[in-house]
Amino acid sequence: MQTPLKIAVVGSGLVGSLLAIYLKKAGHEVHVYDRSPDIRKITFSGRSINLAMSDRGWKALDGVGVGDAVREIAIPMDKRAIHLVDKLNYQQYGKDGESIYSISRGTLNRKMIDLAEAAGAEFYFEQKIWDVTLSDATLHIGETERGEWEDKKYDLVFGADGAFSRVRHRMQRQSMFNYSQEFLNMGYKELHIPANPDGSHKLDKHSFHIWPRGEYMLIALPNLDGSFTCTLFMPFEGENSFAELTNQESVTDFFEKNFPDSIEVIPMLTEDFFKNPTSTLVTMKCFPWTFKDKVALVGDACHAIVPFYGQGMNAGFEDITVLYQLIEKYGDDWQTVFSEYEKERKPNADAIAELSYRNFMEMSTKTADEKFLLQKRIEKHFSEKYPEKWIPLYSRVTFSDRPYTEALAIGDFQNEIMQKILQLENIEQIWDSEWVEQKILAALEQA
Template structure:
């Protein structure tokens, strides 16, 4: 069977190695980081991610979903925290639909261990890719023991947003590449468990403090803590740059996120210790060089985290790629080109959707009109199942290709703008008259 090389044992590379092994490939995986089990370095602060249906489906396909589910916490709704501490709520989907908080480190370890348990997979930690011959599907790695070349017949590059393999592809003629840092960066903070080990905020929810130009979010961890992320401009009057001292940061939190601050007894120490990181969007094409090298996951499409879809889309890459290999009978020349052709429009769409969701989360979730729109959509969708799936549900709870979801979402927004412009809509939104008008407008868009 084919011998192939995977660069990067992050979330996507480790899952993809399992897929490849189950297809019968021999896989050598090279990962820059040291093996955390051998260095004894603790994982430190818990950082979590939202896992949703696309990710679950990809895990399910290789039998990994049950193991991940053991420590995943369902988040059934958004809980919005106003400046005065008042709470409002918005379910993510229908009853029992949830997105799941999972530990990034725990999930990565689980996937790497499952890959390594496969006799056809070898993972080399402490091996940094320093060069790649993308036409030949070979790469060169540096480790404490020196330099070595891979000898697989193809290269799968899952080495993240700052991919070394992609850097080599960029030198090729007609390779398109776009890298955009958004104005906002982020800092992670931590809300510890209560004295009895319980969660200090509602456990099965994603908490948001939407404040217009910035926001704080919090996702639950199994140990009773929450990981919070502040998304904030990097520069300007209200920015990380402007918060020069921990005292200034505390004053800002006291004014903006009082209820969260009250749950962080060591706020000053955390603020000083935790780094500010930037957020980047990467677009590039083509993703492949013949049947020899292909990029996927963040290496080909890094997006901002506001739809919680970066990892999910990378996991979906694995499922889509696997199906393409089936269709192409494992002919890599055909499969690499077909995967890139099929998947690129979806990657572009989720990049756009993720930026749109940033505006929704930081700004719109605090606006009554937005909440009203969501209520009307939910009611219509409950009355007419199958006729209206809210955009969030299409992205999060379905496998509809992202590009189709984006197009449908734009049609829905245009229709909802007409509904929200109706007189007294805040009072009569549940009426049969409004529902009938939605049916009529929907019919008209289909005509």
């Protein structure tokens, strides 16, 4: 299919490891570099938001035969569990049998490196890449940025080294390279719900748990060992912010007031709160993603997004699916492979960045709103009756591999219809009536 090349992948994270497996499948010699120690030999905790694997991710994993190995470490979640202050609501994600899958980031990363090594990729840890010569795909490695460097020449280099990529940093110094990053004024902190003494989960393990409180929220995703990884999202400053939670008493009071049903299940609340760092959330966009036929960026290195749609990893994995399809189509013409890759993926990366930002508002505010929950019930009822006419936005993003751009455009159109439906008199009583169905059908036909 392709002439074997010597290829370097910078970054041993999820996307870099999967890319290494695909490049080995295509017959190449693959070396993976990472400035950090081997994650399989260290404790990984304190900065994680559990991953939510969905259809795009599974397609990429199954495409190279490793999906079943990953399913062994995943827990299906078929619904949201919405913890209001005084009650608990459930909201199904999709049709019966449709689930997203909770996976510990550290556990998956270790698994992906094992799978890539088994495929024949070679890993080099604690190797600091300070620069890349783009024109001839040479990596410059050294202990310090201003010390002595060793040059490693390759045929191709892929930058899979995250939102603060060194490979992209070199590309940014070209003329006509567009780059932007935008931090949210909120951060996140990891907390922990341990398993029961018998190893069972303290909360329903097949739910994505959300405590929506407007400007801030708490989420919890299940782990295989019976625990949950929790993430508290809050503004850095102002009312109800990290700046206000300065001692054990203030943290305990805040949780007792705002997340009362979480107190019993997070026994190490204050210890975790002050031990774990407060991390930032950034959206990063850039273009181009490639340099001639020598260098390409993948995953967060070219499109870091906020985590509120659970699509960061899935979008990165989809990069690899598209890249491999183009490799199969164009063979040794790497210039065309790279050009078509960035042309196809850039609009979709921008679309999921927008959707991810919007989904914070849905998770933190709208899931506590009765009108929003009614909208979801109407959409689910209508889509089950007319599946060829209406696929809800969440399903388009999560349970489909259609382009993100399509999901964004159709989702906006469908939301306009739903806002009009919600204004109908007595909609709370007649939401599942044939009359409402006809109203929706008429609106679709007028488009």
